[in-house]
Every structure is written in structure tokens, then in C-alpha cells.
Amino acid sequence: MPTSWADSVAAAENTAAGSYGSSNSLAPNRPTYVPPHLRNRPSSSEAAAAPAPAPVAANTGVPAVSGGNRWAAPRNDFRSGGYGGGGGGGGRGGGGWNNRSGGWDRGRDREVNPFGNDDGAEQQFVDQENSGINFDAYEDIPVETSGDNVPPPVNTFAEIDLGEALNLNIRRCKYVKPTPVQRHAIPISLGGRDLMACAQTGSGKTAAFCFPIISGIMRGQFGQRAQRMPRTACPLALILSPTRELSCQIHEEARKFAYQTGVKVVVAYGGAPINQQLRELERGVDILVATPGRLVDLLERARVSLQSIQYLALDEADRMLDMGFEPQIRKIVQQMDMPPPGVRQTMLFSATFPKEIQRLASDFLANYIFLAVGRVGSSTDLIVQRVEYVQESDKRSHLMDLLHAQRANGAHGKQALTLVFVETKKGADSLEYWLCMNGFPATTIHGDRSQQEREQALRSFKSGNTPILVATDVAARGLDIPHVAHVVNFDLPNDIDDYVHRIGRTGRAGKSGLATAFFNDNNTSMARPLSELMQESNQEVPAWLARYAARVSYGGGKNRRGGGGGGRFGGRDFRRDNNFNRGGGDYYGGGNTNNAYGGAPGGGYGGGYGASGGYGPGVASAWD
DNA sequence: GTGGGGG
Numbered sequence A: 001m002p003t004s005w006a007d008s009v010a011a012a013e014n015t016a017a018g019s020y021g022s023s024n025s026l027a028p029n030r031p032t033y034v035p036p037h038l039r040n041r042p043s044s045s046e047a048a049a050a051p052a053p054a055p056v057a058a059n060t061g062v063p064a065v066s067g068g069n070r071w072a073a074p075r076n077d078f079r080s081g082g083y084g085g086g087g088g089g090g091g092r093g094g095g096g097w098n099n100r101s102g103g104w105d106r107g108r109d110r111e112v113n114p115f116g117n118d119d120g121a122e123q124q125f126v127d128q129e130n131s132g133i134n135f136d137a138y139e140d141i142p143v144e145t146s147g148d149n150v151p152p153p154v155n156t157f158a159e160i161d162l163g164e165a166l167n168l169n170i171r172r173c174k175y176v177k178p179t180p181v182q183r184h185a186i187p188i189s190l191g192g193r194d195l196m197a198c199a200q201t202g203s204g205k206t207a208a209f210c211f212p213i214i215s216g217i218m219r220g221q222f223g224q225r226a227q228r229m230p231r232t233a234c235p236l237a238l239i240l241s242p243t244r245e246l247s248c249q250i251h252e253e254a255r256k257f258a259y260q261t262g263v264k265v266v267v268a269y270g271g272a273p274i275n276q277q278l279r280e281l282e283r284g285v286d287i288l289v290a291t292p293g294r295l296v297d298l299l300e301r302a303r304v305s306l307q308s309i310q311y312l313a314l315d316e317a318d319r320m321l322d323m324g325f326e327p328q329i330r331k332i333v334q335q336m337d338m339p340p341p342g343v344r345q346t347m348l349f350s351a352t353f354p355k356e357i358q359r360l361a362s363d364f365l366a367n368y369i370f371l372a373v374g375r376v377g378s379s380t381d382l383i384v385q386r387v388e389y390v391q392e393s394d395k396r397s398h399l400m401d402l403l404h405a406q407r408a409n410g411a412h413g414k415q416a417l418t419l420v421f422v423e424t425k426k427g428a429d430s431l432e433y434w435l436c437m438n439g440f441p442a443t444t445i446h447g448d449r450s451q452q453e454r455e456q457a458l459r460s461f462k463s464g465n466t467p468i469l470v471a472t473d474v475a476a477r478g479l480d481i482p483h484v485a486h487v488v489n490f491d492l493p494n495d496i497d498d499y500v501h502r503i504g505r506t507g508r509a510g511k512s513g514l515a516t517a518f519f520n521d522n523n524t525s526m527a528r529p530l531s532e533l534m535q536e537s538n539q540e541v542p543a544w545l546a547r548y549a550a551r552v553s554y555g556g557g558k559n560r561r562g563g564g565g566g567g568r569f570g571g572r573d574f575r576r577d578n579n580f581n582r583g584g585g586d587y588y589g590g591g592n593t594n595n596a597y598g599g600a601p602g603g604g605y606g607g608g609y610g611a612s613g614g615y616g617p618g619v620a621s622a623w624d
Numbered sequence B: 001g002t003g004g005g006g007g
Helices: A005-015 A044-048 A164-172 A180-190 A205-219 A244-257 A274-282 A292-300 A326-334 A355-364 A392-408 A425-437 A451-462 A496-503 A521-536 A543-550
Strands: A143-146 A195-199 A237-240 A265-268 A287-290 A311-315 A345-350 A369-373 A383-389 A417-421 A442-445 A468-471 A484-489 A513-519
Touching: A143 A180, A164 A205, A164 A244, A180 A195, A180 A205, A180 A345, A180 A369, A195 A205, A205 A237, A205 A244, A205 A287, A205 A311, A205 A345, A237 A244, A237 A292, A244 A265, A244 A287, A244 A451, A265 A274, A265 A292, A274 A292, A287 A292, A292 A326, A326 A355, A345 A355, A383 A521, A392 A417, A392 A425, A392 A484, A392 A513, A417 A451, A425 A442, A425 A468, A442 A451, A451 A468, A484 A496, A496 A513, A496 A521, A513 A521, A521 A543
Parallel strands: A195 A345, A195 A369, A237 A287, A237 A311, A265 A287, A311 A345, A383 A513, A417 A468, A417 A484, A442 A468, A484 A513
Antiparallel strands: A143 A369
16 A cells, blocks of 8 residues: 555656667666657646645634734843853753743733644544654664763653643644654753754754753743843844755744743744844844844844854754855854853754764864764665666656656645756756646746745645746755655756755655656766665665766765765764874764763763864865 | 855
């Protein structure tokens, strides 16, 4: 029995003919190419069969978009004082909960219900696809931790004293028990420790860093908040992500977790009017979710100060620290008024963590714990990966073959959602146009579109109204789009980690998915890493791809993951790798892969302001 | 070189 649309799609594609020839000796032989106009068929009816948009209205009857003065009651929790000593990190079960009485709480009953119609209305028979996370898919996955005194994992949310309000929201979210990354990461964070966490796409990372932040703020263990400048917001926690849509998504999720806790979450990102964001900030903010550019803007306008930050979380942390983002992140984290490592608590999350990036990241961390959950930084075996040899000139018609096969097998009378990744913004527009001209309802998301267009495209895709989304890498990371049955790498990325994130848009929350990549001689550098990744995730590697991979010159370079270590799960702590540890830095206090737990992480932070001793200035950044 | 991220 198929458990998802992807299954039926996969079944269909087993019989779908590929039809492409190639002159390359390594490339597979295929039957004759049939031009699209001979295979195309009219299809105006399919779009009408698409599912209706999901209901958005909250059962409170309050409009979902906050626009009025609902939050107008001023907060009076802008307290004075410094970092509050940062103590008590390990104290669980102690001290009472801060009920955060104040202006915010007075308006609590008017807080927009972020759960919409779901709240309280337990459906008796929920569609399998909507019943939450498939936890069976997460049994027995490998876990590796390293660092000093790693707190032991928990098996249930009940074991953790997150507080009643948060527990209620966890139930509202229908989370029954923690996912593996949550089981390990939450105790580490609650223990006050810095964390670098590497976990599969779609395995619940957002909650893993949100729960401890919300819980910690509710406990109010941070003393008083500085507030001298009346129009400057001083959040207690900062969550950064690389794209606007991902920040929005994190904000929406965090609002659910923080519902009726008195913890206020605000989002700030570019491309949207800044005035509304400024108003939200003025009404008070505990957790600020932001993209780097807009945050820098707000900091320079002195509308936000980071002096009260106690928690810093970087989602997609390896992306945030790569060449493009690193200068902005350094500015935010190191050159503004943010408390240093060891004073604030820092959490880095991603499905991938190249060793070079780990080394950069250690500048932002103090005595941190490295956590790796699951195999090869990604792609559970739940994602069926296929690679097909397709010449550039044949890509469009080959894509159409795949789409036709899906359309014919669309379960539930709807076409499965297909996410198509391309390399460039122009390429995205042009492919979208071509698909539409050929009767396939498609839209596109990329950085040349206005923010309104981007959000509209995402909505239209999610609702099934436009079941094909052509995207650049803006959509590669983090976005949680239910029912994406198929990810097509129309253009393969140049980096295997990007591939991992892209295909991770399907097969989420324990559900299965399909990923198809078009490979040709422009992608030879990906042959070996791709082949290795597929092997590690128990995928069938086509013989022709294995032949490419076997060529010494193909993909043996920097693209290889794990420093050539291959076969190990999850990525490894670079501190344990001699090749990366010869600079003399004493990063690594001791390995405890066996989770040897020596008791509470005794009061606090590991001295020093980060493990900055080890590497010379040469490794800092090409942009410095 | 592409992509993302502030006007």
C-alpha cells in the first residue's frame, strides 16, 4: 500500500520511458528522443482538480495578520541590569516559573491563536499524511556526541521540565515524543551548553532549539533587561536564517510553541515594509527571528540592540558561515553589542557541517558539544534517489516525461507536488514559462522576484493550485512544505551538501519521497560525491554513474564529504580530526562517544570567550 | 561564475 503520493509516483516512473540518446561513452544508451510537441497533451482540466487551499482562519475569528492595536498594551518588563550572572545553567527542576506578568500578559487572551482550527478539535480519523511525524522512521538511527560532560538524552517530553504552557503547545502540535535530535539537543541546551548539531533534514531541528529558548525565557533566569534607549528593542534571543521564507517559517513555528507563554516572537526580514516590523519590535520582543541583511539594517538604525541576547541560534549554520554570509554574521555576532561566547548561549544547527565551516564556527562557540544524529548529514533512506543521464538540450522534455507520469498517477485526484531546482534565476523564469506554455501549472521562486511574488508562489504551490514550483537554491534549505512528493534536480548543484538540502524538501517528518537528478558531463565533479552519498543512504547507484565516479579526476576533490572518511554517519566533530587540529588549538576536551555523563554541567560556561586560541589569523575569513 | 541577503 502506498503511504504517500511519492510512492505512487515512484511506481509510475518505473514504467515511464526515458528516451534520450547520448554520444558520451560513459553515458547510458537510451531510445530515440521524442520532441515535446509530439508528446505533449492538453491539460487545462488538471489544475481545476487541485486541492483547495488549506484553511487559514483562526477559530478565534481574529484575522490571521496582525494589523491593529491588539498588542498595544506596553510591556513593562524592560528591566535594568546586565547579563544576570548567567548562572544556574544546570539547575533543572528548581526555581519556579516566571509568569511574566506585565503588559503582554494582560493582552494574552487576545493573542492570535497560531494553531488555527486545529486547536482542541481532535479529529477522530486523521489522514495518515496529516497525523504528524512518523516516529518509526527514526528508530535506531546512529548518534554521535563529543565534548565535555554531555548531558544524557531524554526519551519523552515529560522527562523535561519545559513548563506547563510549553507542554500544552507541544500537545497542540501533536508531538507525541521527541525526535532523536530533540532527545539529545534539548537536554544539552537546557544544561546551558553551546551546541553544534548536525541532524537530517526534516527531523525537527526548529523545535530542538526553540523549546529550550522559550523555556529558558519563561524561567526568567536572566535577571533584568537593559533598556536605556526608548525606541531600541532588546531581544533575549536571536534566531538567524539564510532566507526570508525560512525566517517566516521559523517565526510561525516559534509562535505556536510560545503561544500563551508570554514570550513574544517577532520576525524581521527584507523585501517587506520595515515599518510594520518596527512597530512589532516597539511593542516588545523576546525572540527575534531575522535574516542577516534586515537585522544589520535595524542594528545600524539602533532600533535593535543585541546587548541582552542570551540565546543565539543559527539555523542552516553552515550556510550562514559560508563565504557569502560570513561577513554579515561576523558583524552581527562579533562587531555589535552581542554578549560574547560563554556569556550568551550559542546553538548551531544544520543537516550538513563541512569541516572548514566547523572550524570557522568555533569562533562563535564556547566549550561546545558536537552532536550528530542520523547518517550522512541527511537524506534518510526514506528518500528514493534517482540519477538519470540527460543532456542539457533534453532536460525539458525529460522533465515533461516525469511530470506526465506523475499526472497520470496523481493520487487522491490531485497532482503530487513537484519541486524543480535550477541553477539560475533566469533559468527558473524560463523553465516556468515553458512549463506553463506546455500545460503544466507552474510558478517560480527566486531572488529576482518581489517578496510578495515569492510568498504568493509558495502559497500557490503549497495549496496545490500550482503543483510545480521551479526554484533556485533560495528554496533549498529548511522550508517545510508538506506533500512534496518529488524533488527534481533539473540542474545539479556544484556542492554535494546543497544536493542533500535540496532533496531534503521531500521525505520529511518520516514520510517517503522521491528525488530525481539530471546528470550530464557538466556535472562530472559531482559523480563521486553523489555516488558515495547514494551508497551511504542505501540507494541504487546506476552502473554508468559508478563508472564516472571511478574516474580519478571526477569528484575526488573538495566535494568529497567527511574528508574522505566516507561511510560514517552524521558527519564528525572536526575537533576529533587530526588533519584539522594541528594548529595547536585545544578545542577538544575529551571524547565521550558513549555518552558518559558525569553529572550536571557544573555551573556554567567554560570560561574564556570562545575557543579562539588555536588557529592563526590566516584562517579567519577571506573577507576580513 | 550562481545563489542568497538592505534599501
